[in-house]
Amino acid sequence: MSERDTICALASGQPPAAICILRLSGDKVWKVAGALLECGLPEPRHATLTKFRDEDSTLIDEGLALFMPGPHSYTGEDTLELYLHGGPAVIKHSLETLTAQPGVRLAEPGEFTRRAFEAGKLDLTEAEGVADIIEAETEAQKAQALRQLTGGLTETYDRWRAELTGVLALIEVMVDFPDEGDTPEDTVRPILDKLDLIITELEDALGDRGIGEKIRDGFRVAIVGPPNAGKSSLLNRIARREAAIVTDIAGTTRDVVEVRLVLGGQVVWLADTAGLRETADIVEAEGVRRAERAAREADLRIHVIDGANPEPPAGPVEQQDIVVFNKADQRSAALAPDSALPVSAATGEGVEKLESWIGSFISQRAASVEAPVITRARHREKLSAGLASLAQARQLLEDDMGAELAAEDVRMALRQLGAVIGTVGVEDILGAVFSQFCIGK
Numbered sequence: 537m538s539e540r541d542t543i544c545a546l547a548s549g550q551p552p553a554a555i556c557i558l559r560l561s562g563d564k565v566w567k568v569a570g571a572l573l574e575c576g577l578p579e580p581r582h583a584t585l586t587k588f589r590d591e592d593s594t595l596i597d598e599g600l601a602l603f604m605p606g607p608h609s610y611t612g613e614d615t616l617e618l619y620l621h622g623g624p625a626v627i628k629h630s631l632e633t634l635t636a637q638p639g640v641r642l643a644e645p646g647e648f649t650r651r652a653f654e655a656g657k658l659d660l661t662e663a664e665g666v667a668d669i670i671e672a673e674t675e676a677q678k679a680q681a682l683r684q685l686t687g688g689l690t691e692t693y694d695r696w697r698a699e700l701t702g703v704l705a706l707i708e709v710m711v712d713f714p715d716e717g718d719t720p721e722d723t724v725r726p727i728l729d730k731l732d733l734i735i736t737e738l739e740d741a742l743g744d745r746g747i748g749e750k751i752r753d754g755f756r757v758a759i760v761g762p763p764n765a766g767k768s769s770l771l772n773r774i775a776r777r778e779a780a781i782v783t784d785i786a787g788t789t790r791d792v793v794e795v796r797l798v799l800g801g802q803v804v805w806l807a808d809t810a811g812l813r814e815t816a817d818i819v820e821a822e823g824v825r826r827a828e829r830a831a832r833e834a835d836l837r838i839h840v841i842d843g844a845n846p847e848p849p850a851g852p853v854e855q856q857d858i859v860v861f862n863k864a865d866q867r868s869a870a871l872a873p874d875s876a877l878p879v880s881a882a883t884g885e886g887v888e889k890l891e892s893w894i895g896s897f898i899s900q901r902a903a904s905v906e907a908p909v910i911t912r913a914r915h916r917e918k919l920s921a922g923l924a925s926l927a928q929a930r931q932l933l934e935d936d937m938g939a940e941l942a943a944e945d946v947r948m949a950l951r952q953l954g955a956v957i958g959t960v961g962v963e964d965i966l967g968a969v970f971s972q973f974c975i976g977k
């Protein structure tokens with residue numbers, strides 16, 4: 537398998553579909569078009585209606601062909617797109633025919649975009665934006681992916697890198713031309729001031745409560761409370777399916793059961809958890825530990841009070857949390873604490889209101905950071921490592937412990953920021969990012 541093979545793939549979705557798009561990129565495109573398209577190589581950038589035949593001249597389909605010569609194409613290479621009827625037989629016959637051509641093979645996941653990246657058409661965050669927009673289910677995910685795809689992150693990381701390069705130059709001047717007349721305060725202070733501005737910006741970016749990652753991967757909401765309060769029934773009611781097992785036996789739920797929902801325009805993972813109680817059963821005890829962890833890590837907790845046996849919530853109730861009084865169909869809600877929302881998982885009473893409370897909390901939380909510059913764990917790791925290096929550089933300068941060492945730390949920070957946008961090409965990072973793409977992208 538040569539890297540510079542011409543690659544082809546189905547770029548459109550699951551057949552059958554009205555139309556499918558087959559995509560071909562590489563230097564064999566003109567040969568393939570000459571051999572298989574009745575029109576030969578189509579006029580660049582003109583959709584051309586033509587017959588498409590296999591090597592025995594058997595008709596595969598009639599469709600539109602679009603030729604985009606490199607370097608002015610998505611991948612930067614010669615590209616051919618075929619718009620055919622989207623039936624399984626057409627697709628199979630087409631791909632078999634294309635891959636039977638010398639030097640043509642099926643594309644790996646993300647390989648078209650990887651070539652675009654290698655041709656300098658996109659940086660790594662923009663390429664991630666491409667993958668994210670394809671996966672986007674909510675408008676918020678789409679908007680975030682689109683911003684990223686059009687250089688929204690690139691701009692910020694480039695600016696930080698430019699500012700750090702300036703700082704590095706000042707430190708290097710200090711190393712190379714130490715001015716005996718100047719006090720350290722005169723030379724170091726302006727550098728520290730510049731460094732502090734960048735450090736503050738990185739800290740702000742990292743202090744975003746993970747909003748960008750949560751818009752992309754989902755917010756976490758945990759249903760917590762004592763055994764038999766109806767937590768699993770509530771989850772099932774909100775999920776509108778029997779996701780969690782419900783019985784009368786206290787301690788039925790042992791693991792965390794999560795369902796994926798869209799509430800308040802955001803992806804939300806709603807977790808049902810084991811009832812919190814002291815138990816000698818080691819499996820249940822592990823369940824309780826997991827419940828406590830899910831509660832701690834959640835953006836929002838729904839504390840369920842058992843209407844049949846009302847007790848104040850056992851775990852810590854944070855300001856944003858919601859307390860519900862369940863079994864309100866059987867028990868007078870007058871027993872409920874003032875702030876609790878009466879609900880009935882059994883009849884559905886109050887559940888719509890609960891959903892809208894969750895939705896409005898989550899949508900406000902999502903809007904609390906305007907334009908997150910971290911949308912994946914990968915970005916966060918590199919940015920924190922970069923910040924740590926800068927903090928170290930700052931300390932060295934402040935303590936007059938060696939400008940050379942400080943310069944090395946700033947270089948390290950530059951590499952970390954470069955790794956986010958992919959200017960520092962690390963093969964395993966690229967492999968990890970592009971392998972998550974779908975085929976044809």
Ligand SMILES: Nc1nc2c(c(=O)[nH]1)N(C=O)[C@@H](CNc1ccc(C(=O)N[C@@H](CCC(=O)O)C(=O)O)cc1)CN2
Nearest residue numbers: 547557559602604607608609610611612617657666977
């Ligand atoms: N048919 C089709 N639709 C598509 C794509 C595609 O590849 N094919 N895209 C693929 O993701 C997206 C659009 N993104 C694209 C980005 C760049 C280029 C491109 O050819 N760029 C050239 C030429 C620019 C120009 O003509 O102005 C370049 O950058 O040099 C094409 C599509 C969504 N729609």
